[in-house]
Amino acid sequence: MDGTPIDEGLLLWMPAPHSFTGEDCAEFQIHGSPAVAEGLANALNAAGARQAEAGEFTRRAFLNGKLDLTEAEGLADLIDADTEAQRVQALRQMQGGLKARYESWRDGVLDALAQIEGEIDFPDEADIPDDLAHKAFAPIKALTEDMSAALERAERGERVRAGIEIAIIGAPNAGKSSVTNRLAGREAAIVTAQAGTTRDIVEVNLVMGGLAVRVSDTAGLRESLDVIEAEGIRRARARAVEADIRVLLLDASQPSNEGLDLLRAGDFCVLNKSDLTPMPQATPPLALEDNIQTLPLSAQTGDGIENFQDKLSQTVQARYSPGREAGLTRARHRDCVLRAKEALDRALPALGIAPELAGDDLRAALQALRELAGETDIEAVFDRIFSRFCVGK
Numbered sequence: 001m002d003g004t005p006i007d008e009g010l011l012l013w014m015p016a017p018h019s020f021t022g023e024d025c026a027e028f029q030i031h032g033s034p035a036v037a038e039g040l041a042n043a044l045n046a047a048g049a050r051q052a053e054a055g056e057f058t059r060r061a062f063l064n065g066k067l068d069l070t071e072a073e074g075l076a077d078l079i080d081a082d083t084e085a086q087r088v089q090a091l092r093q094m095q096g097g098l099k100a101r102y103e104s105w106r107d108g109v110l111d112a113l114a115q116i117e118g119e120i121d122f123p124d125e126a127d128i129p130d131d132l133a134h135k136a137f138a139p140i141k142a143l144t145e146d147m148s149a150a151l152e153r154a155e156r157g158e159r160v161r162a163g164i165e166i167a168i169i170g171a172p173n174a175g176k177s178s179v180t181n182r183l184a185g186r187e188a189a190i191v192t193a194q195a196g197t198t199r200d201i202v203e204v205n206l207v208m209g210g211l212a213v214r215v216s217d218t219a220g221l222r223e224s225l226d227v228i229e230a231e232g233i234r235r236a237r238a239r240a241v242e243a244d245i246r247v248l249l250l251d252a253s254q255p256s257n258e259g260l261d262l263l264r265a266g267d268f269c270v271l272n273k274s275d276l277t278p279m280p281q282a283t284p285p286l287a288l289e290d291n292i293q294t295l296p297l298s299a300q301t302g303d304g305i306e307n308f309q310d311k312l313s314q315t316v317q318a319r320y321s322p323g324r325e326a327g328l329t330r331a332r333h334r335d336c337v338l339r340a341k342e343a344l345d346r347a348l349p350a351l352g353i354a355p356e357l358a359g360d361d362l363r364a365a366l367q368a369l370r371e372l373a374g375e376t377d378i379e380a381v382f383d384r385i386f387s388r389f390c391v392g393k
């Protein structure tokens with residue numbers, strides 16, 4: 001403030017409404033050393049400025065109508081993206097992909113509402129249509145179908161954001177930790193010849209087919225009187241239940257039924273230690289459900305590992321890579337769309353009988369879609385979303 005130079009730099013002036021926030025905005029480009037940054041920050045504070053809160057710029061952009069809430073969420077996801085799939089999905093959402101989708105839903109609901117309101121205001125007593133013949137029936141039905149399709153795919157979007165969980169399970173000594181280490185490409189978990197080596201879950205983060213994946217190595221499943229091991233086994237089972245994909249590992253030289261009850265369609269059964277059996281069988285001597293991919297490998301020699309990685313990666317891609325259309329990517333989206341769809345489902349049978357009630361249901365659907373856009377004042381939700389940004393964004 002006393003006129004002493006702090007640095008030489010560039011000042012960019014972005015007048016409203018064309019800045020990111022929509023407000024007048026000045027950007028200082030300085031030589032980024034801590035001393036220069038602090039000197040400038042002190043001078044600006046002395047002149048009456050203050051430091052922005054985390055996410056404050058994005059929040060202002062949102063409040064000034066530059067972004068809707070789903071676009072702001074897309075920006076947050078783009079900043080956090082680690083994988084190609086996360087980047088693609090986040091960019092699409094930031095650029096308004098989800099917004100376009102709910103805007104078309106909203107237009108559809110508004111059209112239907114206009115028809116119903118016209119009917120309430122000018123009832124044609126002679127010709128009361130039954131609900132199925134009602135003009136608004138087919139369009140509303142089509143909306144519920146489109147919303148159902150989006151809800152069905154929501155799982156995918158959420159998994160792309162949060163990562164896909166793969167649990168490696170099986171009897172003690174089957175080679176779970178050895179296989180995990182092969183997938184990780186490092187000695188992440190302890191391997192010994194002693195059954196019951198792994199107790200805590202060992203997690204390894206990987207990228208498979210462009211998607212974020214978390215592989216969990218778990219305690220060997222068996223009856224155990226050891227309290228520590230028993231707790232590890234409880235956790236192993238819980239992780240298996242939560243996981244998106246389970247890989248049941250069997251020792252091909254002495255297969256057991258342990259963990260078989262946890263497998264679901266689409267899971268994997270891997271026959272490890274193929275080096276110990278002269279001809280590893282393609283199918284294990286166990287009653288396996290259909291739809292379980294079974295393959296032999298040897299964690300020791302590395303035989304079959306690449307094939308296993310390819311199959312796993314193909315499954316993850318087929319099931320979870322983001323589709324071409326923007327979809328729901330958060331539990332918040334799923335909740336709003338589910339409420340909108342349920343309201344429309346209620347409206348359908350009421351159309352011909354009680355148009356006023358159908359109208360109320362359509363308005364409830366609109367309200368849920370407004371929440372999705374962030375148009376209703378849901379301060380707690382805003383706080384949660386914007387506080388996750390870094391300072392300066």
Ligand SMILES: Nc1nc2c(ncn2[C@@H]2O[C@H](COP(=O)(O)OP(=O)(O)OP(=O)(O)O)[C@@H](O)[C@H]2O)c(=O)[nH]1
Nearest residue numbers: 172173174175176177178196197198220273299300
């Ligand atoms: N011959 C052979 N031995 C293997 C193979 N994979 C693992 N082993 C051995 O089997 C033993 C157990 O391997 P781990 O990877 O610790 O087995 P685990 O399933 O994690 O065992 P727990 O943690 O005790 O449940 C070790 O001595 C490994 O060296 C394999 O493909 N072939």
Ligand SMILES: [Mg+2]
Nearest residue numbers: 176177197198
């Ligand atoms: Mg282990």
